[in-house]
Amino acid sequence: MMENQCDSNENNVPQAEQTQAPDERLPEREAEVTVKCDYCKAENVIPKSAMDKKNTCAQCGRNFTPLSKANKITCGCMIVILILAVIGIFWGIKSCRSTPEKAEKSVNIYRSPSKYEMAKKEHQNPLTGASQIVVDYVKSKMKDPNSFEHVGTYWEEAKSGDRYMVKMIYRGKNSFNAVITEAVVVMVSFDGKIISIKETTR
Numbered sequence: 039m040m041e042n043q044c045d046s047n048e049n050n051v052p053q054a055e056q057t058q059a060p061d062e063r064l065p066e067r068e069a070e071v072t073v074k075c076d077y078c079k080a081e082n083v084i085p086k087s088a089m090d091k092k093n094t095c096a097q098c099g100r101n102f103t104p105l106s107k108a109n110k111i112t113c114g115c116m117i118v119i120l121i122l123a124v125i126g127i128f129w130g131i132k133s134c135r136s137t138p139e140k141a142e143k144s145v146n147i148y149r150s151p152s153k154y155e156m157a158k159k160e161h162q163n164p165l166t167g168a169s170q171i172v173v174d175y176v177k178s179k180m181k182d183p184n185s186f187e188h189v190g191t192y193w194e195e196a197k198s199g200d201r202y203m204v205k206m207i208y209r210g211k212n213s214f215n216a217v218i219t220e221a222v223v224v225m226v227s228f229d230g231k232i233i234s235i236k237e238t239t240r
């Protein structure tokens with residue numbers, strides 16, 4: 039009887055409650071970034087969320103805002119781009135308002151050369167600018183062809199006909215072995231034939 043009572047008493051004893059420790063998780067660490075102080079250029083590690091806020095430099099103790107410098111750079115770039123855009127627009131308007139003379143000159147660059155230009159290129163000495171046809175003619179009439187010295191040549195297209203006029207100034211020895219300066223005006227056809235000759239003063 040006593041044993042049964044003891045057993046019953048043992049059954050009535052409440053078992054110790056098992057308490058579970060709460061699930062304690064460490065808070066997530068905020069992302070950090072390394073920035074340089076605007077004053078001493080020392081590197082500081084700050085939370086990413088503090089980029090637009092004032093931070094105290096661990097080296098010099100001054101306050102600085104990392105994003106303020108970036109904003110200044112961005113603003114400066116935008117100003118430069120705006121200035122370049124205004125210059126481009128102004129230059130485009132100026133080009134569109136070019137004078138007729140400039141427009142005609144730009145068109146003439148691409149046109150084919152005229153008969154006069156082709157004849158001049160063919161007959162002109164590239165070193166002296168003289169007409170080789172006129173030079174040969176003048177030398178053939180000189181007492182001393184070796185004394186010939188070219189001074190200058192002036193070209194002009196005739197108003198009508200396939201011809202041009204050349205005025206050449208030259209020096210040479212005469213019959214008295216004296217060096218004199220003379221000029222000659224010659225009309226030459228585009229195919230290289232002398233049409234008329236006229237001696238004149240300078």
